[in-house]
Amino acid sequence: MYSTMKYNIRDIIEYIIALVNEFAKRFGLTEKQAYRYIRMHQGIAFVEQNYGIIHTLDFNEAVDSVALYCRRKGGRL
Numbered sequence: 001m002y003s004t005m006k007y008n009i010r011d012i013i014e015y016i017i018a019l020v021n022e023f024a025k026r027f028g029l030t031e032k033q034a035y036r037y038i039r040m041h042q043g044i045a046f047v048e049q050n051y052g053i054i055h056t057l058d059f060n061e062a063v064d065s066v067a068l069y070c071r072r073k074g075g076r077l
Contacts, residue, residue, distance in 0.1 A: 022059045027077050041070035
């Protein structure tokens, strides 16, 4: 099970939504495109599994981390 169980699921979901929005802005995507890209390259699971750390970063660093993770999983952004 994810280590996110000690965090409020609503907080995690709200964070993911905000992160997807920032990712979309950074890469010139719609929010829907950004979500699909991040999900396809396992970035949502990455955020869920690492929420305890990633939510303490500033959004630029968090977007960088998710983008890097997605590239490692085959993404091209």
